[in-house]
Amino acid sequence: MLGPADVRRLAGELGIRPTKKLGQNFVHDPNTVRRIVAAAGVGAEDVVLEVGPGLGSLTLGLLEPAQHVVAVEVDPELAERLPRTAAERAPDAADRLTVLTADALRLRAADFPRQPTALVANLPYNVAVPVVLHLLAELPQLRHGLVMVQSEVAERLAAGPGGRVYGVPSVKAAWFADVRRAGAVPRNVFWPVPNVDSGLVSFTRIPPPSSSAPRAEVFRVVDLAFAQRRKTLRAALSGWAGSGAAAEELLRCAGVQPGARGEQLEIADFARLAECAQERSA
CATH class of the missing domain: 1.10.8.100 (rRNA adenine dimethylase, C-terminal domain)
Structure with a gap:
């Protein structure tokens, strides 16, 4: 696991100066990582898809229980460093990590050497909903997952009919899965500290409500x-x-x-x- 000093050291090595403006917030609290992994219910049969692994805090936590982790990172420098971080921090599990340098919104099922069964990710706030909906649509073997998103986004994804925040994300997510809130995440577990609250959302795949309507x-x-x-x-x-x-x-x-x-x-x-x-x- 990566602590605050580890995260800062890796960021310094790569020349990364995270800013709130760019939405760069790295988790540096091992207990939060353990909580996310436990809440996600990842098991030895799961091929886990992680979107936006960044410096690898959550990746290291997922490698322990999962059969395999496929980490999708759009930043080439971060993608190149991640396998080495895994080899240094989790040498016994490093061969169970595959890193794809790609935009998650452009991924297709054929891009994966192993079809993911679970999605666990700390998603960038501005693309969280499109990423979740795209991956659920594109990857039918994705059975369950847990994502960390902005608290307001978590409310929208898990909202039921009649509520103030119930809307398009709520309805479309319900086509694919049973979506529920899974707790809050304090701001101080990130570096730098974000100016918004974060929340966890879990989902379990369910059959679509119609087999005839496209x-x-x-x-x-x-x-x-x-x-x-x-x-x-x-x-x-x-x-x-x-x-x-x-x-x-x-x-x-x-x-x-x-x-x-x-x-x-x-x-x-x-x-x-x-x-x-x-x-x-x-």
């Missing part, structure tokens, strides 16, 4: 429903359906009141809407 079409309906939150679904979906009357017909087909709003619907409701639209056009 995910892309369901997500299109979700985007339209939340584009103008104050609009009723009859109004928000009128362009998609062809008219207000057609939207009302589809909503009633799906068992949804035309006067409802997007934040009142679960992912299964949006899936039924897409199914009704398919049936109408068949």
